[in-house]
Amino acid sequence: MTKAEEPITIKKYANRRLYNTGTSTYVTLEDLATMVKSGEDFVVYDAKTGEDITRAVLAQIIFEQENKEGTQNLLPINFLRQLIRFYGDSMQMLVPRYLEVSLESLTKEQEKFRQQMSQAFGVGAFGPIEDQVRRNMEMFEKAFGMFSPFARKDEREGAAAKPAEATGDIDAMKRQLEEMQRRLDQMTTKDKP
Numbered sequence: 001m002t003k004a005e006e007p008i009t010i011k012k013y014a015n016r017r018l019y020n021t022g023t024s025t026y027v028t029l030e031d032l033a034t035m036v037k038s039g040e041d042f043v044v045y046d047a048k049t050g051e052d053i054t055r056a057v058l059a060q061i062i063f064e065q066e067n068k069e070g071t072q073n074l075l076p077i078n079f080l081r082q083l084i085r086f087y088g089d090s091m092q093m094l095v096p097r098y099l100e101v102s103l104e105s106l107t108k109e110q111e112k113f114r115q116q117m118s119q120a121f122g123v124g125a126f127g128p129i130e131d132q133v134r135r136n137m138e139m140f141e142k143a144f145g146m147f148s149p150f151a152r153k154d155e156r157e158g159a160a161a162k163p164a165e166a167t168g169d170i171d172a173m174k175r176q177l178e179e180m181q182r183r184l185d186q187m188t189t190k191d192k193p
Contacts, residue, residue, distance in 0.1 A: 012045070
């Protein structure tokens with residue numbers, strides 16, 4: 001690893017102050033959030049024990065961002081509840097990679113998607129998409145709930161009692177995805193010379 005590729009070291013002291021060893025200055029969680037947004041990589045160590053506490057500090061930044069007034073939350077309550085349900089669950093080992101791949105895909109496609117949506121539907125076109133995402137998340141939660149040994153008994157029984165309804169939902173979702181794919185294909189072929 002060359003020096004330019006090495007992450008910046010941040011030390012957290014007992015008084016809860018964060019010290020950036022790269023710039024020899026004290027920083028705040030907001031400063032670290034700005035560093036993340038600008039693509040700067042860093043690791044955070046407990047100054048006394050030397051323990052890597054990067055994950056805890058990043059989680060704290062997310063907590064602060066979610067509680068900031070005047071900003072839209074990224075983590076819906078149902079998502080947070082489902083995430084908590086995965087701890088100790090047999091599906092727990094699949095969740096981190098699934099979330100990583102999903103976010104990587106979203107990041108790669110976000111700008112292209114924004115341009116295509118604004119061209120196709122104009123400003124404010126994301127309302128119908130948000131509704132579809134919400135329905136998809138509900139189905140995702142129901143599907144994982146059926147496999148969860150910690151799911152409430154009534155949730156499992158309700159899901160098991162309505163397999164025909166679930167099949168209908170899946171078929172409807174497939175049709176919607178096919179329609180969206182058809183529209184995206186039309187938009188991309190329209191943009192080509």
